[in-house]
Every structure is written in C-alpha cells, then in structure tokens.
Amino acid sequence: MLKAAFYTLGCKVNYYETESLKGIFLQEGFDIVDFGVEADLFVINTCTVTHVADRKSRQTIRRAKKLNPEALVAVIGCYPQVNPEAIRALPQVDLFLGTQERLSLPGLVKRRLQGQDKYGGISSYDHEGAAFEEMPWLKEQGRARAFLKIQDGCDRFCSYCVVPLARGPLRSLPLEKGLDYLREIGRAGFKEVVLTGIHLGLYGMDSQDRESSLATFLEEAVKIEGIQRIRLSSIEPADFDEKLLEVISRGGKLCPHLHIPLQSGDNFILSRMKRSYNTSFYASLLRDLRGSIADLAISSDIMVGFPGEEEKHFLNSLQFVRECAFSSLHVFKYSPRPGTEAATYSSPVKPEVQEKRSREMIALGEELAQQFQEQHLGRTFPVLFENKIEYSDLSCSSFPRECLLKEEKITGNPLIWEGFTPNYLRVRALGKPDWRGKVKHICLKKRYPNYLEGSEPG
Ligand code: SF4
Secondary structure, three states: OOEEEEEEOOOHHHHHHHHHHHHHHHHOOOEEEOEOEOOOEEEEEEOOOOHHHHHHHHHHHHHHHHHOOOOEEEEEEHHHHHOHHHHHOOOOOOEEOOOOOHHHHHHHHHHHHOOOOOOOOOOOOOOOOOOOOOOOOOOOOOOOEEEEEOEEOOOOOOOOOOHHHHHOOOEEOOHHHHHHHHHHHHHOOOOEEEEEOOOHHHOOOOOOOOOOOHHHHHHHHOOOOOOOEEEEOOOOHHHOOHHHHHHHHOOOOEOOEEEOOOEOOOHHHHHHOOOOOOHHHHHHHHHHHHHHOOOOEEEEEEEEOOOOOOHHHHHHHHHHHHHHOOOEEEEEEOOOOOOOHHHHOOOOOOHHHHHHHHHHHHHHHHHHHHHHHHOOOOOEEEEEEEEEOOHHHOOOOOOOHHHHHHHHHHHOOOOEEEEEOOOOOEEEEEOOOOOOOOEEEEEEEEEEOOEEEEEOOO
16 A cells, blocks of 8 residues: 655645545545655645745655655645746655645546656646635544635735735635535534634635625534534634624634734834734724623734834834733744735845844743733633643643553553643643543643643532
C-alpha cells in the first residue's frame, strides 16, 4: 500500500482542505502516515500570507524530499496559486496545484506514480468563473471538534492582503448542502463544529437567493440535533449587520467566542490598510456584542510595522488593543506581498523596529489573555474534552507527578485531559478514560500560562 503524508501551513481553511484530501486519498487506497516518516507521497498545503509563510512552505518542501528522495512531492494551495514560477523553480517539486481543482490530485498523483503525465497537475491560475470547490467533510477527523468549510474567496482587497489573489472571488457552499453536512457531523457524534471560510461573514453573498447569508445559515444550523456547539472561525468587523448581531446574541449553541480581526488600532493606518472601519466603529461593535453575550471572548489579529506606521501610530494601536481587552491576540509583522497595493507604498518600517513592536504587542496580548483567564477562576463551565495530554508533554503541568503516577497505575494511561470551554479557554483536568468528545462541567481553579487547571465540582 502506498504511503501518503500531509503537511498544512496557514489557516483553518487550509487545515480543513488538507483533512478532506486525506479522506479522499484514504478512499483511494493510500495509507496516511505522519509527516516525518518515509512516505511515497508528500502533499504540502502551503500558505503565502507573509514572506515567513513562503519561507516555511519552501522549507517543508525541501524537508519532504530529504525524508525520501524517491517520493513524489505535491505542492498545493495559496503559494503556487499566487507564485507558480517560484514553485516550478524548486527542484524538489513534482507537481503542483493552486486553490482550485484539488479534487483532481489523487488522479494526477496516480498517473505520475505510473510514470505518466510528466507535467500533469500544473493548473491554470485564472480564477475567472471559479465555483465553490466542494471538498467533502472527513469523518475521521482526529478531534472531538469537526471543521466545515462553507465559504471561499474574498473581494475586499485590503491593501496589504494577497488572499483575494490566492483565493479568488466570493463563493459559498449552498445552504442545503452545508446543512446536510452538519446533519452528518451531528450523526457522527461530534459535539462541536467550527464553521470556516476565507471571508466567512460574506457567506451567501454570491448566491442568487437574496435571503442567503451567514445569519440565515446559523439560524438553520442551530436546529440540527447532536451538535451542541457551533463556533465561527473569524468574522470581519464590517460584516456584523443587524441580523447577524441578533442571531449571534441569541447564544444557545453559538459559542460566545468571536475572532474579529482588528489589524491596527490607529485610524490613519487602518485607512492606509483599506480596512472598512475605524476604531470608534470597532469599539462600538465590541460594546454591543459584550452587552448582549455573557462571558464573550473576543480574539483578534494585529499587524505591526505597516508602511508609514510611526511610533505615535503604534502607541495608539497598543492603547486601543488594551481597551479592547482581547482574550487572545495573533500578532503579525507586515511583509510586502507582490501584487498588493501596499507593496508599492513608501515609508517601510525598519525590521528592527518591526521586531521591537512585535515583541511589545505580543507581551500586551499575553497580559490581556492572562486577565481574561483570571476572570474565570472559581467558576464552573462546560468543557468539551478533546485530547489526552501525554506524559512527555507535562513539563509545566500543575498536576503532581505522584498523583499522575497513581492514576497511571490504576488505568495504565495518563489521564490528564485537555479541552475547551464555549468561550475557548483551554482547560486541563484529571479525567476518566472515556472523556474524549464528552462535555463535563469543570470548576476552574488555577491559571497557567496557556491553560486553566480545573476539576469536576464536588
Ligand atoms: S477582508 Fe481583507 S484581510 Fe481579510 S481576506 Fe479579504 S482582503 Fe484579506
């Protein structure tokens, strides 16, 4: 049996697409193995959102060929879509596809393994007329949470962002099809589903049906049996219209956790970024959301070192981020992306200044995350447990070694479980062997740098 190994860089949408491809390769008779062992095929799903992502993609491609020089290396995703010449020039690459036609990959791979179609798989890079590529939901996802991609593409062209070039125009999975997948996910026993998309808030906007929208989708999705939690991957600030706000505020199965990219807390920089809001709009949105959703976690993305960002703009950004009291923060250093408007801007920020600002912003993000964790101490929340923490990963665990060893003697397994509250706090607790995929009420007792320790009350 041929062995295939997969590697994903980038966002949750990429993650979903890789998992979907794994399912297709399994059906085609491949054995799926870990990336890091010798395989006959390596599939690398790339990201190109920053130059660091490009570099990591290239490193992973080289690593694959080193693992087995005889293996076929297939490169897919945003990097070859945006820069096919860079990928074509890498001697380790045997075939590549962009962000379309990925369902053809198994056929192309088979033909290449049989020595046919030497140049097969080099696709056209035109998004014109692109339809939503429906990549099947994978039942064997190795988690308690299922992911489902319902939207692709973006037409907003923020000045720094290469995503519209990589992903093409807005496309959505038809509503009934999406709901069918959710029913399957519910029947398969998943308690939580994460809805993903490149510009998720614009779900349905490409549809002929004027009623089609993310809010409509969510209204139907919450009625599906079996699924207890629905999480949204990321929503742009400007996409919260009245109806979406109203639906999200009803709570219920919709998790009180929203990722709302801010990018900068300075209005001059936001306008150079061609973002469609200013800080007062953003602050008012957060007030509305927090006023109607209890224990809401709001996480965000921030970019530092955008061209023209002077110290005063950065200080404004720091101050605004502090006021927003995010539950967690992803900090990126700006890097020019070919083909974007900002790549032509003057006044670049020096790398050492970018580095310093990045460190300061990361430190603030950690401080805010700590404050958010602390607000939850002493309270009980439902936690969906996903993973057992292996003994070797317990270097900073709060659980006393003797206690763990005692439990191990009884069961033969380490029994520390990790899971998430609805508002996405990472929690660890001593549990029972059958806790994977179960929701348990856990009282949160102690804070550690990236998780809270808790136990069942009583
Ligand atoms: S909204 Fe802006 S930042 Fe987000 S994917 Fe579209 S262009 Fe990129």
